[in-house]
Amino acid sequence: MSTLEIRDLHVTVGEGEETTEILKGVDLTVSSGQTHAIMGPNGSGKSTLAYSIAGHPKYTVVGGSVTLDGADVLAMTVDQRARAGLFLAMQYPVEVPGVSVSNFLRTAVTAVRGEAPKVRHWVKEVNEAMAVLEMDRAFAERSVNEGFSGGEKKRHEILQLELLKPRIAILDETDSGLDVDALRVVSEGVNRYMSTAALDGEGAPGMLLITHYTRILRYIRPDFVHVFFDGRIVESGGSDLADRLEAEGYARFGAAESAHSGVDGAPAHAV
């Protein structure tokens, strides 16, 4: 049983005169077995929240707290947070030239599990995880994210989710840029992880899913939906809230109409 607790989180970007407050007091608790969805207009600070939890160097936490089972996450280095059981599937995964996917995965898994996986099991484990995500084995020899298509990068993020087995996972727009088949494959991958982790006796992981669309929520049912607006959560509800947001947009929270139809370049009713 794990709990990620975010209390009154304030985060800025930029330095000196340029400092801008992006998160303006976020409160959220994600516990094992729960799936939380966060929806909100472009630029409202959803990725900022995700990156701040992961420890991205660009963001400065100026107030509030983030704890994982009581441990101060903000006091941890980026890698310590991952080893503590947090995982962020990024909206824009980073290319690392010259580092092969297989070497990267093995190094990451070794770090997170605290020991090198046994070679025989490891090959099998990676191959199976890749097969489920319908990723060609050739990806293992390519450089991390280099030249990957948008959808391939997202599959690679979920591959890491499956192998690193976090206690709390944050998925930042993993569904954006996926075609219908890829969305199904990736969603099934996520669900499979959520249920097998539970079977392993670890208890189901907790999940924070950032998305613009309800289509992924048809595969991954959220227990809670939160509306993110101007740096904070302004409303929370059940999964029906997502449908309402998709139909109405964020106008009633004060957003201009364009913010609604401009999401990811596609009008909401088209998805």
Add this chain to the structure above:
Amino acid sequence: MTLSQLVNERATTGTPPNRFRSRNPDDFAVPRGREEEWRFTPVRQVRELFEPFAPTSVMDGSVDAPDGVTWAIVAPDDARVGQVLQPGDRVSALAFSHARQALVLELTGTPERPVLVHGRITPGLAYEHMVIEAKPHARATVVVDYAGSATVAENVEIVVGAGAHLTVVSLQQWDADAVHLSSHAIRLGADATVKHVVVNLTGRLVRIAPTVEFAGRGARAEMLGVGFAGDGHHFESRLYLDHAVPHCTSDVLYKNVLSGESARTVWIGDVRIRPAAAGTSTYEMNRNLLLTDGARADSVPNLEIETGDIIGAGHASATGRFDDLQLFYLQSRGIPFEEAQRLVVRGFLADVVDRIGVPDLQERVMTAIEARLGFTPEVENED
């Protein structure tokens, strides 16, 4: 890049298209440090090599040669010595006129494994001369590795006969006080290929100047460099590729990693395409990765194009710091900072190291570099 842009580059560097060359040391003034060829070199550290000296040291090495390779230590008046070299600076001219012997390697056929020359030079001042000759259609690899503590002025002549494929690796793993100035004169026959590799790992001052003379059509030069400069290291590479005959290719890739406040690297890449060199294709690239403040990498590519009738000519040069986002991404997967740094460095160097083509040497180079980054390999968990 258009031709006019390339021609404009001429104005940006001071290297003359015509090189002055002479075997008489007195034809070269004693460098003061401001000259174009010396302005990046800490000349105070090489003063001893600017005047003739009585050698107090000599290569005390060994040659490990498979079948198909003959080698000998010969007198300087041997006909094989001086085939290619036309010294381009005072140190090279002094070394040529004062070296008392030369190591000559002759390669025929396809030797089954690389020739290993262990250059162990005892402390002191030394003149060295080496001739590596691949006979027509030979396919061979020579690895010369230098270690020890010495001050060395050296000339290396590399002759690649028609249709031969020769790889020469010069691996510098000197002690912290060593000074090594070396001119490599390479001549390529028709359809010959050379892969010339400079690996600089340690040494106070290593300055290697490879010159490639294309003497026959269809020749190809692949010039590779890998360096890891730490505190107190100055690694300088000065290339001059002289395309004088048609249909030759050159491909240059040098990568340096610098770590430490006083780490320095210099890369000069001069390529000349003479009027007769129709159908030339050349590309050169230098990239430097700075790991710490204070480290400095100078990079000066220079193309002199004297004919428009070429297939392609280009260059790129970039010096940068660690990409914070790459490190963040790796760390966000639980990988500790030092290891993330190691992965990024390994990734940065991988493309050039992989091209060396001598697997155990590649591994040795990577292991040495990773050790410098504070990493000792883990034993594989095979069960």
